Amino acid sequence: MKGSVCTSNLAYVVGLLATDGNLSNDKRHIIFRSSDIQLIKTFSDYLNLKNKIGSSPNWGGYAKKPSYRVQFGDVTFYKWLLKQGLFPAKTYTIGKISVPDRYFKDFLKGHLDGDGSIITYVDNYNSYKGRVYANTRLIVHFISASQAHINWLYEKINNLAGVKGALYSHRMRTGIDIWRIKFSKKESIKLLGWIYYKNELPCLQRKEQIARRVLKIIPQETRKKYEKFA
Secondary structure (H helix, E strand, O other), X not given: OOOOOOOHHHHHHHHHHHXXXXXOOOOOEEEEEEOOHHHHHHHHHHOOOOOOEEEEOOHHHOOOOOEXXXXXXXXXXXXXXXXXXXXXXXXXOOOOOOOXXXXXXXXXXXXXXXXXXXXXXXXXXEXXXXXXXXXXXXXXXXXXXXXXXXXXXHHHHHHHHOOOOEEEEEEOOOOOXXXXXXXXXXXXXXXXXXXXXXXXXXXXXXXXXXXXXXXXXXXXXXXXXXXXXX
C-alpha cells in the first residue's frame, strides 16, 4: 500500500482508527475496539479480516457496555498508517491526518462513529405563559483528548463542509482535558447531510438511522400553533 488514502471506504477505516484504534509498539499489530459489534464487523469486512473478534465486559474499567475488539498483524498497512499520521499511544498527541479533501467526509463519518455523537430529542416547553409548542433539538459532537487534533478537525470541517461550531474543553476528574466540537441544530443538519451523502456507505447503522430520520423530519418541521389552556 503506497501513497495517501485513495478510496472512500479506506478513509472511513482511517477515521475509525484515529478514534478507537491502536497501533502496537511491535510495529506490526493494529487493534480496533468498539462497544458496537456491528461496527467491529463492518471494520473487519472492509479490510477483509477473518480474525477472531474478542470481547470483555468492562474494558479499562470505564465502559458501561461490553467492549469488542479485533486485532491483526500487517506490517505494510501499519507503516502506511504511520505515514497518514497515526502512531502508538496517540490519544493525547495525535495531530492532523493525511486524508485528501475529496475523502474527508468519509473520514469524518468514521470519526463520528468512533468518538462522536448525534443527540436529538423533542423539547416541549412554554414559550409564553399558557402557551406551549414542541421543537426537535439536534446537536452533533466530536471529541478528542488532543487539542492539536481537534483544532485540525474543526478547521477542516469549517473549510470543506462550510459549517461553524463551538470549540471548547472540559477537565475530567482525572485532570485530563477533553476537547469538543459542538454543532447547533442548523449547522448539524447541514453537516449530517454532507457526511451521509449517499446510501449504502460503511457506517455505524444506529447513528445513520438517527441522522437520516432527523434529516427527513427537521426540514419539514414548522412552528406549531400555540394552544391556550383553559
